[in-house]
Amino acid sequence: MADSKGRFGIHGGQYIPETLMNAVNELEVAYNRYKDDPEFNRELKDLLDNYAGRPSILYYAEKMTKDLGGAKIYLKREDLNHTGSHKINNVLGQALLAKKMGKTRLIAETGAGQHGVATATAAALLGMECVIFMGKVDTERQALNVYRMKLLGADVVSVTTGTATLKDAVNACMGEWTTRLDDTHYCLGSVMGPHPFPTIVRDFQAVISRESRAQILEAEGRLPDYVLACCGGGSNAIGSFYHYINDEGVGLIGCEAAGRGIDTFETAATINTGKLGIFHGMKSYFCQDEYGQIAPVYSISAGLDYPGIGPEHAMLHDSGRAQYVAVTDDEAVDAFEYLSRMEGIIPAIESAHAVAYAKKLAPTLDKDKIMIVTISGRGDKDCAAIARYRGEEIYE
Amino acid sequence: MSNIYKAFENGKAFIPFILCGDPDIETTAGCIVEMEKAGASMIELEIPFSDATAEGPVIMECSIRALEKGITTDKIFEMVKSLREEKNVKIPFVFMTYANVVFSYGIERFCKRASELGVEGLILADVPYEEKDEFDGICKENGIDLISMITPTSCERTPMIVSSASGMIYIGTSFDSNGVEDAIKTEIPKLCASVREVADIPCVTGFGISTPEQAAEAAKSADGILCGTGIIELIAKYKEDAPAHIGDYVKSMVSAIK
Numbered sequence: 001m002a003d004s005k006g007r008f009g010i011h012g013g014q015y016i017p018e019t020l021m022n023a024v025n026e027l028e029v030a031y032n033r034y035k036d037d038p039e040f041n042r043e044l045k046d047l048l049d050n051y052a053g054r055p056s057i058l059y060y061a062e063k064m065t066k067d068l069g070g071a072k073i074y075l076k077r078e079d080l081n082h083t084g085s086h087k088i089n090n091v092l093g094q095a096l097l098a099k100k101m102g103k104t105r106l107i108a109e110t111g112a113g114q115h116g117v118a119t120a121t122a123a124a125l126l127g128m129e130c131v132i133f134m135g136k137v138d139t140e141r142q143a144l145n146v147y148r149m150k151l152l153g154a155d156v157v158s159v160t161t162g163t164a165t166l167k168d169a170v171n172a173c174m175g176e177w178t179t180r181l182d183d184t185h186y187c188l189g190s191v192m193g194p195h196p197f198p199t200i201v202r203d204f205q206a207v208i209s210r211e212s213r214a215q216i217l218e219a220e221g222r223l224p225d226y227v228l229a230c231c232g233g234g235s236n237a238i239g240s241f242y243h244y245i246n247d248e249g250v251g252l253i254g255c256e257a258a259g260r261g262i263d264t265f266e267t268a269a270t271i272n273t274g275k276l277g278i279f280h281g282m283k284s285y286f287c288q289d290e291y292g293q294i295a296p297v298y299s300i301s302a303g304l305d306y307p308g309i310g311p312e313h314a315m316l317h318d319s320g321r322a323q324y325v326a327v328t329d330d331e332a333v334d335a336f337e338y339l340s341r342m343e344g345i346i347p348a349i350e351s352a353h354a355v356a357y358a359k360k361l362a363p364t365l366d367k368d369k370i371m372i373v374t375i376s377g378r379g380d381k382d383c384a385a386i387a388r389y390r391g392e393e394i395y396e
Numbered sequence: 397m398s399n400i401y402k403a404f405e406n407g408k409a410f411i412p413f414i415l416c417g418d419p420d421i422e423t424t425a426g427c428i429v430e431m432e433k434a435g436a437s438m439i440e441l442e443i444p445f446s447d448a449t450a451e452g453p454v455i456m457e458c459s460i461r462a463l464e465k466g467i468t469t470d471k472i473f474e475m476v477k478s479l480r481e482e483k484n485v486k487i488p489f490v491f492m493t494y495a496n497v498v499f500s501y502g503i504e505r506f507c508k509r510a511s512e513l514g515v516e517g518l519i520l521a522d523v524p525y526e527e528k529d530e531f532d533g534i535c536k537e538n539g540i541d542l543i544s545m546i547t548p549t550s551c552e553r554t555p556m557i558v559s560s561a562s563g564m565i566y567i568g569t570s571f572d573s574n575g576v577e578d579a580i581k582t583e584i585p586k587l588c589a590s591v592r593e594v595a596d597i598p599c600v601t602g603f604g605i606s607t608p609e610q611a612a613e614a615a616k617s618a619d620g621i622l623c624g625t626g627i628i629e630l631i632a633k634y635k636e637d638a639p640a641h642i643g644d645y646v647k648s649m650v651s652a653i654k
Contacts, residue, residue, distance in 0.1 A: 004526055015495050015522045017450040018545045161456050162447065171449045181549065278495040291468050292500025293446040
């Protein structure tokens with residue numbers, strides 16, 4: 001009997017062409033060799049602390065708390081990391097691992113461009129070649145990030161196949177990896193894909209909850225009642241949840257992109273509208289039609305515009321340990337503007353989905369409740385698109 | 397066990413590939429009839445998937461085009477049924493598709509339906525050895541072989557894959573820049589030999605093979621030639637008129653490998 005690896009409940013696995021099996025096996029061996037290696041972890045910690053600016057602060061949003069009149073709200077400020085999002089946590093880990101494996105070239109998919117920028121940054125720092133695949137639609141709505149990646153020395157390939165968004169960029173990356181396994185590492189940006197990616201990316205992102213747990217204990221002397229994070233593939237969400245999973249009293253809430261609403265076809269809310277399937281190397285929930293064709297999803301947020309969700313989230317949903325709610329474009333844009341004015345923090349439109357649900361939830365809770373909302377990235381990249389959404393043309 | 401072995405009883409097998417529903421299902425059916433007449437040994441039918449990640453951009457585009465025109469798994473089953481019942485088509489079929497197409501249909505329901513229609517094998521591009529058990533048992537119960545693939549990166553995985561394989565082995569060569577000719581002369585013989593060291597099972601190959609000369613060369617080491625590129629080019633060129641041109645092409649390929 002063959003042994004299916006990397007399962008989270010019934011989810012996960014390695015559903016990939018034979019051509020990629022040696023590559024993921026090589027990666028698994030290397031990861032197991034280095035993940036507890038003191039030297040590797042010392043180097044990674046040095047990069048995270050002295051280059052990426054960790055630990056990120058846990059900020060008490062006092063004005064927002066008072067305005068909403070309910071639970072005490074803390075913001076985990078991943079937007080303050082170098083390159084402006086949580087993506088750098090995973091990228092530095094994988095780039096360092098790739099370097100140890102003797103790889104000289106990094107490839108990556110990107111949606112909003114945050115993971116692409118982070119990968120291009122790590123490649124520049126570690127002296128590696130870098131090619132970023134990005135859906136053509138996304139290159140247009142995130143033009144500034146395309147320029148940043150090029151500035152950092154990466155080649156950016158505009159992907160025109162399929163829906164020309166994040167899922168197609170993943171397809172292109174897998175295809176590219178197949179043709180150049182020798183010198184190339186696929187630096188996957190979320191907790192998705194075939195084993196060992198969901199585990200590797202989760203471990204590197206778990207730094208978020210490792211820090212926030214210590215920070216909230218320091219500030220409040222107790223654990224939070226809720227942890228909220230936006231959730232597309234789910235890397236910042238799993239990172240935000242991970243060290244609380246065994247703390248039953250901590251409610252974990254992933255905020256999905258409902259787009260124009262979960263009762264429309266223009267949505268990317270996988271848990272709320274998808275069904276069990278097999279795609280991009282994993283068994284999980286996917287937005288798909290009755291014949292298993294992957295649905296063209298939609299969200300104002302390029303980073304959440306993905307038809308699947310990581311297998312560990314699928315398991316947390318099955319067990320009821322985490323809850324996944326849907327937040328519309330309208331609600332996210334309102335929250336984007338709200339946090340900017342209320343706290344002087346412009347969140348990424350992705351993160352604004354979590355802020356939007358916090359705005360709904362906090363007023364329903366007593367004042368002695370505590371919630372942590374992860375601000376996964378900064379919103380500068382979204383300003384032009386949000387202005388457009390509000391009917392204003394600005395030139396970047 | 398399926399009847400795939402019969403495709404190899406009269407010497408080298410020529411196995412044309414067709415993506416169902418491109419440009420439309422009637423053309424697909426017409427091409428299948430002509431392929432059988434022209435002496436093909438078996439036909440590989442691809443059920444389009446929205447994200448044909450294991451194949452190149454050409455198949456990805458054809459797949460999306462076919463899906464946009466409304467092709468579905470059920471319509472493909474219907475086509476096979478009418479070919480069997482109304483056109484008296486006897487040739488064995490192998491389905492090629494992706495895990496989610498079969499999984500979402502219900503593995504059992506899919507295999508049962510396919511088996512009733514004389515489908516002998518199933519190739520799932522994104523199901524490697526490690527994940528095959530979920531599909532393989534149900535395939536076997538229905539007399540369908542789940543076809544395994546060996547590629548240049550399989551290396552030490554080959555014995556494990558081949559020893560549990562059934563029906564035939566799909567030899568996949570790399571898409572790299574060395575070109576088809578190079579792959580035919582060096583990679584394919586090497587991979588076929590690595591399979592035969594483990595088991596006596598037919599080896600079919602074909603990524604990128606389109607001319608009779610290439611087919612003849614590849615058939616020196618492989619037991620069957622699976623041809624996609626040449627057929628796709630003909631269909632792209634002649635569209636709804638493709639059936640009239642497929643026959644001659646298949647004949648030329650069949651005679652090249654005999």
